[in-house]
Amino acid sequence: MLQVAYIRQHPDLVKKRLAVKQFKDLSVVDEVIRLDEERKRLQLEFDTTQSKVNTASREIGLLMGKGQQEEAATRKLEVAALKTSLQPISEQLNIVGQQLQGELVKLPNLPAQDVPAGKLPSDNITVREGGAKPVLPQGAVPHWDLINQFGIVDFETGARITGSGFPLYKGKGAKLQRSLIQYFLDYNTAAGYTEYLPPLMVNEASAYGTGQLPDKEGQMYFMPADNFYLIPTAEVPVTNIYRDEIVKEEELPIKMTAYTPCFRREAGSFGKDVRGLNRVHQFDKVEIVQIVHPDKSYAVLEEMVNHVESLLQSLELPYRILKLCGGDMSFASALTFDFEVYSAAQERWLEVSSVSNFESFQTNRMKIRFKDANGKMQLAHSLNGSSLALPRIVACLLENNQAGDHIDLPAVLHPYFGAGSLTL
RNA sequence: GGAGACUUGUCCGAGUGGUUGAAGGAGCACGCCUGGAAAGUGUGUAUACGGGAAACUGUAUCGAGGGUUCGAAUCCCUCAGUCUCCGCCA
Numbered sequence: 001m002l003q004v005a006y007i008r009q010h011p012d013l014v015k016k017r018l019a020v021k022q023f024k025d026l027s028v029v030d031e032v033i034r035l036d037e038e039r040k041r042l043q044l045e046f047d048t049t050q051s052k053v054n055t056a057s058r059e060i061g062l063l064m065g066k067g068q069q070e071e072a073a074t075r076k077l078e079v080a081a082l083k084t085s086l087q088p089i090s091e092q093l094n095i096v097g098q099q100l101q102g103e104l105v106k107l108p109n110l111p112a113q114d115v116p117a118g119k120l121p122s123d124n125i126t127v128r129e130g131g132a133k134p135v136l137p138q139g140a141v142p143h144w145d146l147i148n149q150f151g152i153v154d155f156e157t158g159a160r161i162t163g164s165g166f167p168l169y170k171g172k173g174a175k176l177q178r179s180l181i182q183y184f185l186d187y188n189t190a191a192g193y194t195e196y197l198p199p200l201m202v203n204e205a206s207a208y209g210t211g212q213l214p215d216k217e218g219q220m221y222f223m224p225a226d227n228f229y230l231i232p233t234a235e236v237p238v239t240n241i242y243r244d245e246i247v248k249e250e251e252l253p254i255k256m257t258a259y260t261p262c263f264r265r266e267a268g269s270f271g272k273d274v275r276g277l278n279r280v281h282q283f284d285k286v287e288i289v290q291i292v293h294p295d296k297s298y299a300v301l302e303e304m305v306n307h308v309e310s311l312l313q314s315l316e317l318p319y320r321i322l323k324l325c326g327g328d329m330s331f332a333s334a335l336t337f338d339f340e341v342y343s344a345a346q347e348r349w350l351e352v353s354s355v356s357n358f359e360s361f362q363t364n365r366m367k368i369r370f371k372d373a374n375g376k377m378q379l380a381h382s383l384n385g386s387s388l389a390l391p392r393i394v395a396c397l398l399e400n401n402q403a404g405d406h407i408d409l410p411a412v413l414h415p416y417f418g419a420g421s422l423t424l
Numbered sequence: 425g426g427a428g429a430c431u432u433g434u435c436c437g438a439g440u441g442g443u444u445g446a447a448g449g450a451g452c453a454c455g456c457c458u459g460g461a462a463a464g465u466g467u468g469u470a471u472a473c474g475g476g477a478a479a480c481u482g483u484a485u486c487g488a489g490g491g492u493u494c495g496a497a498u499c500c501c502u503c504a505g506u507c508u509c510c511g512c513c514a
Contacts, residue, residue: 054495
């Protein structure tokens, strides 16, 4: 959530930046400013009247202490009158406060200065590429065929147990998942991230904190009996670890990593985009999250990008890093880098990670703050990234390394998988 | 699932209707003391939203939300959470 004070001070700048993010309804900004002024007016009125009530009440106490009952009774009437006049003010103040909040949550985060303008994924800028696209053997097939050949993921049975998009990993397929998770977590903890295993369901306040609510509730699975949401990413529970906390400045940066399954409803997709492991309702992911000093967040973003890049390099997959344009970025992000790996048999790029700086957008909602050197309260900045989402990594590993009767695995995975290749 | 206890500031902990934003302690900051440090000692130390050039000042906040009252951390109701005992259970 943007800070009202900032909007008030820089309305034109805010509008300009929102336009980069393809946010059309700029009247929201004016409405926020108007409601904020209205709120201040009412607040002042409420405070002055309440102040009179408080003073009178104190005096009544003193009078009664002195046994001057009659005078006390007179003053009570006075207070009653004040309170009657206070009622509509307080109601109005509440309404205006809610309206202001309602408008405020409509505004996405402002994109950073160097976010490219543009609406579509094609407007994203390729920052760099790495790894070489493999030359596949004759008769190479996409991963959904390999999965069947090797008997490692069973979509039909998963669909029977739950529904489509809920893969059932089996045998070496299940072990490959476990190997990847373990490797990713080890890689992250070696870089100083603290490992967490968080709850997989969150309450409303947590979903609101990271920006999933109020806007995108349709993307999450919801359990009405208990008012819980299944997490779409570990980002939600992990970032919320510090919700409503005032941390010590020297505790920053806080680096956290977690493996969780992720649940996404993702209605409305079809065709080859969703074939096989390309897009599923439940998948495994290892996430990294940092809570940092505002002055450092862009340096940390770069550090996280490098971290994920090295991880991809270690998997020996061809990849590219994109700087997302304003129109393709998420609601809460100020700057995002997407990582895609090249799926050689499908001949397409698949997104496997998204690393973002949210600046104070999430921490403002969650009230994650620290006291700076001057003793001033400041919002921390939050960042997160995938390292990595598994299904598409698996798709690429399978497709790019297929060798007839087996699939070669990158060296880093051998100790985890207990073998150098996946065989029939 | 049943019964009970509890939820106060960064932390511990007092406080059952009237200057209580909240005693006391710890921690932290600054100063004194010291060759330096520890100990000792003095002072300060919540957040949000307002007003004010500033000094300063108003309002709210003692798990959350309602209520009673001129006045609530203190009384009542609802909800959430923590702990203990019993039951059940991987």
